[in-house]
Amino acid sequence: xxxxxxxxxxxxxxxxxxxxxxxxxxxxxxxxxxxxxxxxxxxxxxxxxxxxxxxxxxxxxxxxxxxxxx
Amino acid sequence: xxxxxxxxxxxxxxxxxxxxxxxxxxxxxxxxxxxxxxxxxxxxxxxxxxxxxxxxxxxxxxxxxxxxxx
Amino acid sequence: xxxxxxxxxxxxxxxxxxxxxxxxxxxxxxxxxxxxxxxxxxxxxxxxxxxxxxxxxxxxxxxxxxxxxx
Amino acid sequence: xxxxxxxxxxxxxxxxxxxxxxxxxxxxxxxxxxxxxxxxxxxxxxxxxxxxxxxxxxxxxxxxxxxxxx
Amino acid sequence: xxxxxxxxxxxxxxxxxxxxxxxxxxxxxxxxxxxxxxxxxxxxxxxxxxxxxxxxxxxxxxxxxxxxxx
Amino acid sequence: xxxxxxxxxxxxxxxxxxxxxxxxxxxxxxxxxxxxxxxxxxxxxxxxxxxxxxxxxxxxxxxxxxxxxx
Amino acid sequence: xxxxxxxxxxxxxxxxxxxxxxxxxxxxxxxxxxxxxxxxxxxxxxxxxxxxxxxxxxxxxxxxxxxxxx
Amino acid sequence: xxxxxxxxxxxxxxxxxxxxxxxxxxxxxxxxxxxxxxxxxxxxxxxxxxxxxxxxxxxxxxxxxxxxxx
Amino acid sequence: xxxxxxxxxxxxxxxxxxxxxxxxxxxxxxxxxxxxxxxxxxxxxxxxxxxxxxxxxxxxxxxxxxxxxx
Amino acid sequence: xxxxxxxxxxxxxxxxxxxxxxxxxxxxxxxxxxxxxxxxxxxxxxxxxxxxxxxxxxxxxxxxxxxxxx
Amino acid sequence: xxxxxxxxxxxxxxxxxxxxxxxxxxxxxxxxxxxxxxxxxxxxxxxxxxxxxxxxxxxxxxxxxxxxxx
Amino acid sequence: xxxxxxxxxxxxxxxxxxxxxxxxxxxxxxxxxxxxxxxxxxxxxxxxxxxxxxxxxxxxxxxxxxxxxx
Numbered sequence: 001x002x003x004x005x006x007x008x009x010x011x012x013x014x015x016x017x018x019x020x021x022x023x024x025x026x027x028x029x030x031x032x033x034x035x036x037x038x039x040x041x042x043x044x045x046x047x048x049x050x051x052x053x054x055x056x057x058x059x060x061x062x063x064x065x066x067x068x069x070x
Numbered sequence: 071x072x073x074x075x076x077x078x079x080x081x082x083x084x085x086x087x088x089x090x091x092x093x094x095x096x097x098x099x100x101x102x103x104x105x106x107x108x109x110x111x112x113x114x115x116x117x118x119x120x121x122x123x124x125x126x127x128x129x130x131x132x133x134x135x136x137x138x139x140x
Numbered sequence: 141x142x143x144x145x146x147x148x149x150x151x152x153x154x155x156x157x158x159x160x161x162x163x164x165x166x167x168x169x170x171x172x173x174x175x176x177x178x179x180x181x182x183x184x185x186x187x188x189x190x191x192x193x194x195x196x197x198x199x200x201x202x203x204x205x206x207x208x209x210x
Numbered sequence: 211x212x213x214x215x216x217x218x219x220x221x222x223x224x225x226x227x228x229x230x231x232x233x234x235x236x237x238x239x240x241x242x243x244x245x246x247x248x249x250x251x252x253x254x255x256x257x258x259x260x261x262x263x264x265x266x267x268x269x270x271x272x273x274x275x276x277x278x279x280x
Numbered sequence: 281x282x283x284x285x286x287x288x289x290x291x292x293x294x295x296x297x298x299x300x301x302x303x304x305x306x307x308x309x310x311x312x313x314x315x316x317x318x319x320x321x322x323x324x325x326x327x328x329x330x331x332x333x334x335x336x337x338x339x340x341x342x343x344x345x346x347x348x349x350x
Numbered sequence: 351x352x353x354x355x356x357x358x359x360x361x362x363x364x365x366x367x368x369x370x371x372x373x374x375x376x377x378x379x380x381x382x383x384x385x386x387x388x389x390x391x392x393x394x395x396x397x398x399x400x401x402x403x404x405x406x407x408x409x410x411x412x413x414x415x416x417x418x419x420x
Numbered sequence: 421x422x423x424x425x426x427x428x429x430x431x432x433x434x435x436x437x438x439x440x441x442x443x444x445x446x447x448x449x450x451x452x453x454x455x456x457x458x459x460x461x462x463x464x465x466x467x468x469x470x471x472x473x474x475x476x477x478x479x480x481x482x483x484x485x486x487x488x489x490x
Numbered sequence: 491x492x493x494x495x496x497x498x499x500x501x502x503x504x505x506x507x508x509x510x511x512x513x514x515x516x517x518x519x520x521x522x523x524x525x526x527x528x529x530x531x532x533x534x535x536x537x538x539x540x541x542x543x544x545x546x547x548x549x550x551x552x553x554x555x556x557x558x559x560x
Numbered sequence: 561x562x563x564x565x566x567x568x569x570x571x572x573x574x575x576x577x578x579x580x581x582x583x584x585x586x587x588x589x590x591x592x593x594x595x596x597x598x599x600x601x602x603x604x605x606x607x608x609x610x611x612x613x614x615x616x617x618x619x620x621x622x623x624x625x626x627x628x629x630x
Numbered sequence: 631x632x633x634x635x636x637x638x639x640x641x642x643x644x645x646x647x648x649x650x651x652x653x654x655x656x657x658x659x660x661x662x663x664x665x666x667x668x669x670x671x672x673x674x675x676x677x678x679x680x681x682x683x684x685x686x687x688x689x690x691x692x693x694x695x696x697x698x699x700x
Numbered sequence: 701x702x703x704x705x706x707x708x709x710x711x712x713x714x715x716x717x718x719x720x721x722x723x724x725x726x727x728x729x730x731x732x733x734x735x736x737x738x739x740x741x742x743x744x745x746x747x748x749x750x751x752x753x754x755x756x757x758x759x760x761x762x763x764x765x766x767x768x769x770x
Numbered sequence: 771x772x773x774x775x776x777x778x779x780x781x782x783x784x785x786x787x788x789x790x791x792x793x794x795x796x797x798x799x800x801x802x803x804x805x806x807x808x809x810x811x812x813x814x815x816x817x818x819x820x821x822x823x824x825x826x827x828x829x830x831x832x833x834x835x836x837x838x839x840x
Contacts, residue, residue, distance in 0.1 A: 001748060001756045005729040006712040008760070012496040012554065018090055020158055023187070024194050029495040029557060031192035040194075042185040045112040047093070048491060049133070052101035054094050054110070056491045060498070063189070064712065067729060071328060071336045075309040076292040078340070082216040082274065088160055099215040099277060115182040117163070118211060119203070122171035124164050124180070126211045130218070134292065137309060141398060141406045145379040146362040148410070152566040152624065169565040169627060188561060196561045200568070204362065207379060222286040222344065228440055230368055233397070234404050239285040239347060241402035250404075252395040255462040257443070258281060259483070262451035264444050264460075266281045270288070273399070298510055300648055303677070304684050311682035320684075322675040325532040327513070329553070332521035334514050334530075343679070351608060351616045355589040356572040358620070370438055373467070374474050381472035390474075392465040413469070414572065417589060421678060421686045425659040426642040428690070432776040432834065449775040449837060468771060476771045480778070484642065487659060502706040502764065508650055519705040519767060535672040537653070538701060539693070542661035544654050544670075546701045550708070578790055580718055583747070584754050591752035600754075602745040605812040607793070609833070612801035614794050614810075623749070631818060631826045635799040636782040638830070694782065697799060720788055723817070724824050731822035740824075742815040763819070 005067045009034075010043065012060045019045060022059040036066040075137045079104075080113065082130045089115060092129040106136040145207045149174075150183065152200045159185060162199040176206040215277045219244075220253065222270045229255060232269040246276045285347045289314075290323065292340045299325060302339040316346040355417045359384075360393065362410045369395060372409040386416045425487045429454075430463065432480045439465060442479040456486040495557045499524075500533065502550045509535060512549040526556045565627045569594075570603065572620045579605060582619040596626045635697045639664075640673065642690045649675060652689040666696040705767045709734075710743065712760045719745060722759040736766040775837045779804075780813065782830045789815060792829040806836040 013026025019042075027037060044060040083096025089112075097107060114130040153166025159182075167177060184200040223236025229252075237247060254270040293306025299322075307317060324340040363376025369392075377387060394410040433446025439462075447457060464480040503516025509532075517527060534550040573586025579602075587597060604620040643656025649672075657667060674690040713726025719742075727737060744760040783796025789812075797807060814830040 001714075001716065001750070003714040003716070003725060003756070005714070005726045007730075008710040008712065010498040010552075012498065014491075014493040014495070016491065016493070018088075018158075020194070020197070025493060026495045027189060027192055027194060030497075037189045037192065040187050040189060047110050049097060049107045049110060050491070052097055052107065054090070054097060056493070057090070062710075071294075071296065071330070073294040073296070073305060073336070075294070075306045077310075078290040078292065080218040080272075082218065084211075084213040084215070086211065086213070088158075095213060096215045100217075117180050119167060119177045119180060120211070122167055122177065124160070124167060126213070127160070132290075141364075141366065141400070143364040143366070143375060143406070145364070145376045147380075148360040148362065150568040150622075152568065154561075154563040154565070156561065156563070165563060166565045170567075190561070196563070202360075220288040220342075222288065224281075224283040224285070226281065226283070228368075228438075230404070230407070235283060236285045237399060237402055237404060240287075247399045247402065250397050250399060257460050259447060259457045259460060260281070262447055262457065264440070264447060266283070267440070298508075298648075300684070300687070307679060307682055307684060317679045317682065319679060320677050327530050329517060329527045329530060332517055332527065334510070334517060337510070351574075351576065351610070353574040353576065353585060353616070355574070355586045357590075358570040358572065368438075370474070370477070377469060377472055377474060387469045387472065390467050390469060412570075421644075421646065421680070423644040423646070423655060423686070425644070425656040427660075428640040428642065430778040430832075432778065434771075434773040434775070436771065436773070445773060446775045450777075470771070476773070482640075500708040500762075502708065504701075504703040504705070506701065506703070508648075515703060516705045520707075537670050539657060539667045539670060540701070542657055542667065544650070544657060546703070547650070578718075578788075580754070580757070587749060587752055587754060597749045597752065600747050600749060607810050609797060609807045609810060612797055612807065614790070614797060617790070631784075631786065631820070633784040633786070633795060633826070635784070635796045637800075638780040638782065692780075718788075720824070720827070727819060727822055727824060737819045737822065740817050740819060 006038070006064045007067055008062045008064045010060060010062050012058055015057045016055060017057070019057055019059050022057045023061055027063065030063070034065055036068060037063050038066060039064050076108070076134045077137055078132045078134045080130060080132050082128055085127045086125060087127070089127055089129050092127045093131055097133070100133070104135055106138060107133050108136060109134050146178070146204045147207055148202045148204045150200060150202050152198055155197045156195060157197070159197055159199050162197045163201055167203065170203070174205055176208060177203050178206060179204050216248070216274045217277055218272045218274045220270060220272050222268055225267045226265060227267070229267055229269050232267045233271055237273065240273070244275055246278060247273050248276060249274050286318070286344045287347055288342045288344045290340060290342050292338055295337045296335060297337070299337055299339050302337045303341055307343070310343070314345055316348060317343050318346060319344050356388070356414045357417055358412045358414045360410060360412050362408055365407045366405060367407070369407055369409050372407045373411055377413070380413070384415055386418060387413050388416060389414050426458070426484045427487055428482050428484045430480060430482050432478055435477045436475060437477070439477055439479050442477045443481055447483065450483070454485055456488060457483050458486060459484050496528070496554045497557055498552045498554045500550060500552050502548055505547045506545060507547070509547055509549050512547045513551055517553070520553070524555055526558060527553050528556060529554050566598070566624045567627055568622045568624045570620060570622050572618055575617045576615060577617070579617055579619050582617045583621060587623065590623070594625055596628060597623050598626060599624050636668070636694045637697055638692045638694045640690060640692050642688055645687045646685060647687070649687055649689050652687045653691055657693070660693070664695055666698060667693050668696060669694050706738070706764045707767055708762045708764045710760060710762050712758055715757045716755060717757070719757055719759050722757045723761055727763065730763070734765055736768060737763050738766060739764050776808070776834045777837055778832045778834045780830060780832050782828055785827045786825060787827070789827055789829050792827045793831055797833070800833070804835055806838060807833050808836060809834050
């Protein structure tokens, strides 16, 4: 098994609809500058309430990516 | 930034369908007596299984609200 | 209240679609050999990313079942 | 399975005798104002020592109860 | 040692100046409705940043008080 | 010191009387199929309340046993 | 309120009978060299099993005492 | 509520004087390269002792900022 | 990505020599009855001391394996 | 880099004024018997409330010192 | 003691041989872009198993470095 | 099983070579004043980096020993 080095960063994605969409939104946004994202792990699920309705899901997660050789 | 005091309580909501609906159900029910709920944070996701089907999602979360001036 | 003994095991279910489906998939698969599953508690929500899309949800959870009398 | 909303509060009970009695003491005292307590979960076991004797058990626990419809 | 029952609630106080003042602010505000607060324990120290200055300290803490006999 | 391999499983025992009895009940029940249990470690103390009385102690614990050579 | 400094050490007491006795045993033994023990907090409840019987309770706890002026 | 993506990084600030100043020092220093810092959360309070005096406060915290559109 | 279900168990391996060997010893021993072990995660590193020498490393870890179709 | 052995103990300092002073008070008091204290790490921030005023800060921390050669 | 600001990032290094080598591999790889790494702290030790052999150690750790003045 | 009382202290050992040697170094050094050390449990693995090489392993661990009768 060849050896790589990975870096993990922490992102928070938001969505009006679901936990799953909040994560996908952040991955899509982060992909403009980060290549080779490989896995994620949820660290926190929070949200915002307005007039007794959950109007935003805020999901924090660690995402790992391969440090690429130049 | 003006200073407020917030109180946090812990609720458990239930739903036959999803994590998201379990939280919204509890927020709706709690809104009869609590005003100004502002944010929440999930602390536990559990559920009930009956005949090999998840028939209830039980989501515990802390919810914060502003202590209002009378 | 009559006294029972319960055993808890840890499973990881996967789904291309949602956290909820990942758990149900694992419960369905485990039901071939485990009877009387009663409750579960999520311990970890992870996933796989491929070309900037979450292509698999991986949800770990503890599931409890009654130790049955033979 | 019908859906309810539960509230969880944290109490600390005390006893000169045992962990079990400390919890029962607090449940009895709290029952004057809280109805429908259903389950508890111990969060901390502490105590007081006087002249090298444990003279008080102090047990903190979360207790959950159904939010009743008026 | 006589036995009492204590209840613990969670508050978040805010201050533009310090961690200590954020807690005192919340205790003062809560004292309008809660009597006999006895101790607290800090659970989270957060804050808000505006134009690179910490302009608000937000300190969450558990506060315990004696459940009084009527 | 000779080297062995141990396996740890998680059980929940119940009792109407005490934390200690809940654990012994589960160890006795599990001993029908598991040999060589050696140690345990409590992971959770919960219980059930009925009409303001603790009517069941539910104690979860990890129990380790030697994997025996056939 | 006058200010003191406290030191906390960690002990493990054992008993064939109960969690409570294990703690008292250790406090009694430690009192030969430590004066002014004031409070304790349980950190771990373990035990030993022999022939399917819990034959020893092992309770670890932190105990605090006043650093006395000479 | 419009959806943004946030990134969280971890910094350690130092001060000879207080916890609060240690955080402000690090925020000021980080602001040379990071724009739009919005909130922080303390993760660790440590310090250095020299000749029985606390001569440096070292405060670690997570700080979140909006990932800006180019 | 095809969906599988994984089961996680907890083992403790021992070695007189190193953390790494303790894990390999337990994996080798467990492989007599468990097929398709895929990954592990260390949960605890303990050891035994005899006459001031570490004479045994005891490493606990979770190990995951695919639940195979019969 | 030369190798040393360090011991860590846990202290609780108190102050009527601030978190920082509570730590310094305990370090000063402990220095009568412990030499070479090098670093500390805060583990708990608690306090006492009297008539709705925080009248004592109680800060627990681990402090490390070099085990000196005689 | 002069005040600096430190940044902490999280890396995962891999090795076929040992925990120690996995960390050194990642530090060496990261040193191409990060200067002044000063300390690290292990957060997770995992690994991969192939045909009952640990064929890769995967060690996650936080590494801190001084934010340099330009 | 006869009952003993154990005390646990926390040490940090260092080594230029490995995690295992760091622990053994501290046990050897501590044995000059502590008799009857029986077991240990690792609480933290840290290290120092100099010019991109790990030049010191710093391993913190709790070590338990029997409180001996005089």
